Amino acid sequence: MPEVRVRKRLTTVEEIFHEGGPIASTPLRRAAALAVIQNPYAGRYVPDIVGFMDDLRPLGMEMASALISALGGNAQVIEGYGKGAIVGSAGELEHGALWHVPGGYGMRELLGGAKAIVASTKKVGGPGTRLDVPVTHINASYVRSHFDAMEVGVTDAPCSDEIVLALVMTTGPRVHARVGGLKASEIKGEDGLR
Amino acid sequence: MANEFDIYKGHTGIPGNRMKAKIRKIATFVEETCTEMGRPVQPPTRRAAAVAVIENPCAGKYVEDLTELMDIGEELGELLTQRAVTALGILANTVESYGKAAAVGENGELEHAAAILHPKLGTPVRRVLGKGAALIPSSKKRGGLGVVLDIPVGHKDAAFVRSHFDGMEVRLNDAPRANEIMVAIAVTDSGRPLPRVGGLAKDQIKGEDGLH
Numbered sequence: 001m002p003e004v005r006v007r008k009r010l011t012t013v014e015e016i017f018h019e020g021g022p023i024a025s026t027p028l029r030r031a032a033a034l035a036v037i038q039n040p041y042a043g044r045y046v047p048d049i050v051g052f053m054d055d056l057r058p059l060g061m062e063m064a065s066a067l068i069s070a071l072g073g074n075a076q077v078i079e080g081y082g083k084g085a086i087v088g089s090a091g092e093l094e095h096g097a098l099w100h101v102p103g104g105y106g107m108r109e110l111l112g113g114a115k116a117i118v119a120s121t122k123k124v125g126g127p128g129t130r131l132d133v134p135v136t137h138i139n140a141s142y143v144r145s146h147f148d149a150m151e152v153g154v155t156d157a158p159c160s161d162e163i164v165l166a167l168v169m170t171t172g173p174r175v176h177a178r179v180g181g182l183k184a185s186e187i188k189g190e191d192g193l194r
Numbered sequence: 195m196a197n198e199f200d201i202y203k204g205h206t207g208i209p210g211n212r213m214k215a216k217i218r219k220i221a222t223f224v225e226e227t228c229t230e231m232g233r234p235v236q237p238p239t240r241r242a243a244a245v246a247v248i249e250n251p252c253a254g255k256y257v258e259d260l261t262e263l264m265d266i267g268e269e270l271g272e273l274l275t276q277r278a279v280t281a282l283g284i285l286a287n288t289v290e291s292y293g294k295a296a297a298v299g300e301n302g303e304l305e306h307a308a309a310i311l312h313p314k315l316g317t318p319v320r321r322v323l324g325k326g327a328a329l330i331p332s333s334k335k336r337g338g339l340g341v342v343l344d345i346p347v348g349h350k351d352a353a354f355v356r357s358h359f360d361g362m363e364v365r366l367n368d369a370p371r372a373n374e375i376m377v378a379i380a381v382t383d384s385g386r387p388l389p390r391v392g393g394l395a396k397d398q399i400k401g402e403d404g405l406h
Contacts, residue, residue, distance in 0.1 A: 151367040
């Protein structure tokens with residue numbers, strides 16, 4: 001099995017007080033953890049790649065843990081999450097899909113069995129490519145106030161034989177959420193959707 | 195951290211506000227480089243930046259006296275340096291290099307960035323770090339949402355330390371809006387990964403004139 005080789009890590013935290021409206025009594029925090037790793041399959045077509053998902057599990061846990069720390073250390077305050085990947089030019093989009101299981105696993109594990117599917121996106125791109133990582137409520141995908149996204153990227157990554165892996169967590173709804181829909185207080189919590 | 199929480203409550207305009215800056219958001223960025231060209235970087239080089247997005251009180255009109263922005267610079271010098279050092283997770287007195295930058299939204303002037311960065315911001319930066327004989331390298335620009343700030347970085351006690359000449363890129367997709375200013379401070383615990391272009395080394399610093 002290929003080892004996971006990390007070239008670089010990046011953590012970003014945003015703390016949002018307002019967006020032109022009333023100042024939030026509890027500011028919204030959003031954080032992203034990124035890891036730039038070597039793509040073990042770059043430059044050639046490899047039919048069997050699923051084993052790398054297991055190799056990535058410790059990194060998923062590490063990044064999820066780093067996010068919780070960056071947001072203050074208490075997993076209870078995390079309300080939204082998302083994940084994404086940017087694959088360098090010598091790789092395939094399919095290599096980015098390797099992140100679905102280990103990225104989601106790490107966050108769910110540390111958030112106490114979050115029910116909703118982890119929103120995700122991926123693309124192939126060069127160094128500096130930006131990725132809008134979608135974010136939804138951790139227990140019910142339909143909670144409208146928590147639909148959000150965080151733009152991430154690394155100036156010098158991914159190089160052609162690298163993958164940028166991203167996890168995002170948020171501590172609440174959009175700062176001035178007011179377009180109705182299912183509220184976080186109305187979650188039934190049975191199917192991960194509502 | 196209790197102290198930092200007070201600051202952060204204060205500058206949002208909540209009762210008890212002590213700050214002049216009206217801050218919409220604060221972002222921190224931490225970067226860690228573990229390998230370069232396949233070679234391990236041991237220990238990894240780490241750097242952090244803290245960015246505040248504030249309302250530009252002088253937007254949309256010509257204001258002769260920029261004192262208000264200078265005072266905001268003083269506040270942000272302290273707040274952002276604390277935030278960046280906290281994000282890096284090291285003791286303030288072990289910071290090796292630093293830099294600052296600002297981007298003014300389209301309804302402001304380049305001079306507004308200068309008013310924030312130059313007259314008063316440096317003193318609290320040095321107070322937080324305990325030292326800082328060298329000039330704080332800086333850059334500024336005017337731009338729209340998502341504009342890239344390349345924060346120049348240099349050794350805090352001797353500007354000629356060649357291993358520590360660096361730059362850190364930061365940006366926020368939703369800033370600066372037309373009436374806003376982005377202000378950034380970067381700090382590091384190290385120089386570039388695998389530095390090898392000679393020049394003054396950090397163990398040769400005299401630390402008298404801020405240059406050597």
